[in-house]
Amino acid sequence: MFYYLLKYVLLGPLLRLVFRPRIEGLEHVPSSGAAIVAGNHLSFSDHFLMPAVLKRRITFLAKAEYFTGPGLKGRLTAFFFHSAGQIPVDRSGKEAGQAAIREGLGVLGKGELLGIYPEGTRSHDGRLYKGKVGVAVMALKAGVPVIPCAMIGTFEAQPPGRKIPRIHPVVIRFGKPLDFSRYAGMENEKAVLRAATDELMYAILTLSEQEYVDQYAAVAKAEDAERKAEDRRRFPRMPLS
Numbered sequence: 001m002f003y004y005l006l007k008y009v010l011l012g013p014l015l016r017l018v019f020r021p022r023i024e025g026l027e028h029v030p031s032s033g034a035a036i037v038a039g040n041h042l043s044f045s046d047h048f049l050m051p052a053v054l055k056r057r058i059t060f061l062a063k064a065e066y067f068t069g070p071g072l073k074g075r076l077t078a079f080f081f082h083s084a085g086q087i088p089v090d091r092s093g094k095e096a097g098q099a100a101i102r103e104g105l106g107v108l109g110k111g112e113l114l115g116i117y118p119e120g121t122r123s124h125d126g127r128l129y130k131g132k133v134g135v136a137v138m139a140l141k142a143g144v145p146v147i148p149c150a151m152i153g154t155f156e157a158q159p160p161g162r163k164i165p166r167i168h169p170v171v172i173r174f175g176k177p178l179d180f181s182r183y184a185g186m187e188n189e190k191a192v193l194r195a196a197t198d199e200l201m202y203a204i205l206t207l208s209e210q211e212y213v214d215q216y217a218a219v220a221k222a223e224d225a226e227r228k229a230e231d232r233r234r235f236p237r238m239p240l241s
Contacts, residue, residue: 015052018167019045019157023053025174028147031056034108035177038135038200039149040128040208041117043158045165046151047086050115053172059107060115061100062086101137108142118200119217124224126155128201128210129217136180136196140187145177146200150207173207 015021029037037058039050051058067078067088081088087107089100107114116138118131139146150173158165178200186192205212213220 019170021170028174034111034144036114036146038116041122042155045154045158058113058115060086061089064088104138121217124221128212131197131201133193133197136193147177148175148203175207
C-alpha cells in the first residue's frame, strides 16, 4: 500500500513535475507476467524515477546498507525502503551473489517485475561498466525476458555525493526485450552467462550512448579512490599564509 501511496500521491507526481522525464519505449515493458528490467545505474534518483514512470509495480534488489544505517536517518531510510517493497541484499561474503539470486527468483516466481542494476553499484564517473552475470542466471533459471533500460541525465541531476538533486533534463529509455531462451538449461555455463550478460550490456550501451569500460564498477571505483588518496599523500595542500 505504501508503494502505491508513494507512486501516485507522495513522490511520483513530484518527481514527474520537477524532472519532467521523457519516456521512450515504455511499450516494451510487458503489461503482465514476470520480467527483469535491467538498467544502468548513475544516481540515487534512479531508484525512484524508474518506478514513477512504470505502470506496473517493480521490486528492486537494494543493498543491505540502506536498511542498516545508524540513528534516526538510518531508521527512516530502512522504513522507506521496506515500505516500498524493496529487498535488502548483503553484498559481502561468498554467499552474497547466491542470496541475491534467490531473492530475485522469488520475485519472478510471483509473476512480478524485478529491477536490477547489472553493474552492481552506481557509476562514479558516468560511464557504463562491465555487467555481473547474476541477471543472466536469473533470466535463464526463471525463463523470463530482460528489458534493457537506460537512465539518461540522472548523473548530472544527482551525481554520487550530492544529497539534493538539481533540475536537469532526464530521459528514461526502454529497449526491446531480450530473449535468452536459446540458453535454457545452460545457467551453469560460465561462457554462456558471460555472453548473455555482454549482450545485455551492449543493449544498455546502445540506449544510453555512454562510454563503456570493460571493468567492474566496484574495482574501478576502488582504484580511483586509491589514486586520489595517493595524490593527497604526495601533494598535500599547502597551509594558507
